[in-house]
Amino acid sequence: MMRPPAWALPESEFRLVRSGVPQDVDGIKIGAPTGYVVCCDCGRGARNIDWINHGPNCDSPAAEN
Numbered sequence: 001m002m003r004p005p006a007w008a009l010p011e012s013e014f015r016l017v018r019s020g021v022p023q024d025v026d027g028i029k030i031g032a033p034t035g036y037v038v039c040c041d042c043g044r045g046a047r048n049i050d051w052i053n054h055g056p057n058c059d060s061p062a063a064e065n
C-alpha cells in the first residue's frame, strides 16, 4: 500500500498555503499552491509535511511530542 499523499490528509490538520501575491513577487501565480504546508494546530509550516517542526503545545497527531 502506498502512503496517501499529503494533500489527502484531513483539512482540519494541515492546510496548503496558496500564493497571495502576484507572480512577479514570488514566482507563483495568485491562488496557486506554494508547496508550503502549515499545521492548523500550531501554525508552523514547512515545504514538506514531514519536515514541520511542531510547536511544544501542538495537538496534531503528526507532532512528535
Ligand SMILES: [Zn+2]
Pocket: 039, 040, 041, 042, 043, 044, 054, 055, 058, 059, 060, 063
Ligand atoms: Zn503542529
